[in-house]
Amino acid sequence: MPHRMRPTEELRYLILAAQREGNRLLLQALRPLGITPSQAEVIRILQDHQPLALNSLGDLLVCESGNSPSRLVDRLTSAGLVDRQISAFDRRHVELTLTEEGRRLAGQITAIEEDLYRSIDAAVEGRDTDQITGFLRAFVADLPAGRALARRIAS
């Protein structure tokens, strides 16, 4: 006799499960590069938007509430992938740019992400994308991560 979980509760856990598994897949795929999914997000953002202040990076990050990506970036600078430079105009700002090595990695990340997108596309197959994205957009519309993503798409 099933517990007959209600649809909304199942949906909640499906979102959790999908995020967890997507992250795990990406984690394993990125392992050879020595970086994590969150670090990869930073690198991809910098590739498209450098130079960028820590602050503005936080505004574009979905993986974090944006309060303090400094530690996330710390690991990338110690790994020699990101360059930090204090702004000449406002010494509170830190200008972030990719290093040569970081730019090289960015390309490899793109290729790895392709595999993930193929998995997602396979699951979307035969369904109405707009129903799915419409629901998710509505859910996160007024929340920090949703706004970060909106900025990413718009910029």
Next chain:
Amino acid sequence: MPHRMRPTEELRYLILAAQREGNRLLLQALRPLGITPSQAEVIRILQDHQPLALNSLGDLLVCESGNSPSRLVDRLTSAGLVDRQISAFDRRHVELTLTEEGRRLAGQITAIEEDLYRSIDAAVEGRDTDQITGFLRAFVADLPAGRALARRIAS
């Protein structure tokens, strides 16, 4: 000039954003109870399935890959919400049950989850649920978190 993020990439980040924000909402709503969303999931599972071995709990958890919920449960036992008892038949097993206090909390958690489900329902409003759950089910079907959820629904 928008970057025109491709739909699949947006979908990937929408799932990430939805999970993060849902978790944040739940985290804040549960704060007065002194527990976290993951801890709440354990309590709710125990409410429906106790007594349960640590191992079997892991098989039902979506929030964790199931390898080692021992730390998660540790905090619940130190908080006096869960009782650990070594099985008489197999001393490798630990039987978990809710304490009186744990049972009391389980009810409060259910009420708090209702609020989250209302937010989700509001975003689903006017869309085809089957398109959404169908996609997510397909994506996680053969992965640990998806199987955990399937067990939850079936049991």
Next chain:
DNA sequence: CGCAAATAGATTACGCGACATATATGCCAC
């Protein structure tokens, strides 16, 4: 019976992710 393999769980290490707080810099009013 005896020993190897399997199983349950604990422990450890590392990197987030959320939150609160601290410090440093800029800026504006006066």
Next chain:
DNA sequence: GTGGCATATATGTCGCGTAATCTATTTGCG
């Protein structure tokens, strides 16, 4: 310029989440 407020970043703490390794216990095979 100085006081006060806002902004940019750094730091500390807690609880996951993943994975690897370790220990204890049971089981299975001879």
